[in-house]
Amino acid sequence: VGVGRAIELRVRASSPADAEARARRMCDRLFANPVTEDYTVQVEGA
């Protein structure tokens, strides 16, 4: 059994890479605790 959470973010970014970098910063600082949690980031739309 896997349990987790999905967080949908809308960000204004100059490129998909920029959007991903910002999402990763937010994950590292708040959305995930890197000590105990892993996360993946998917960028959609444009």
Add this chain to the structure above:
Amino acid sequence: MQRVAVVRFPGSNCDFDSLRAAAHVGAESYFVWHRDTDLHGADVVVLPGGFSYGDYLRAGAIARFSPVMQAVQRHAAEGGAVFGICNGFQILCEAGLLPGALVRNAGLHFVSKPVDLRVERTDTAFTSEYAPGERIRLPVSHGEGRYVADEPTLAQLEGEGRVVLRYLPHAMGVEPNPNGSAHDIAGICNPAGSVVGIMPHPDRAWLPSLGSTDGLRFFTSMAAWQPAAPGRA
């Protein structure tokens, strides 16, 4: 006289317990609000138990971003003493002031009961009046108290003697580790022993009428503590 700032977050619920305990041992204790950016000349900061910001996302995850925590970070960096009790310990880990994390109890249930502990380190700001290896009993009251860290971190904590309090293993007549914490860890400190986080509640055991005085010496130790380096703000 020691100036002790007790931080109140929305959802703190042991703030008065800590304030009264600090006053009881002769400290000048006062509340600091989570929006404050100034600790008003505190020698010691207490992060009390409770459910700061409703424990949303993870216990302590949002509290670490509060304005007052920037001041607490500076205070700790300058050698000031910080004591995180229960939710305060969770906040210290989320803030990176202590390593590791506190996750859901192994038994999945909230536990609220007295447990037996061994005081492992006594040259900290909050345990100097205990004897090394002394056995005490304190209440715990938490749903997320299982201490976890990766193996190198655990080895470092053990190697540097930074486990301050340890639950006792299962045995006859013992109230043992209630949450599955790694290495039976109930509390740890920074290398200097000035920042200490523990899950049990000495703030609920410092007066005979509370049923126990086993926790009193955390506060008398705090009142006697002197910073190692002078010239703090």
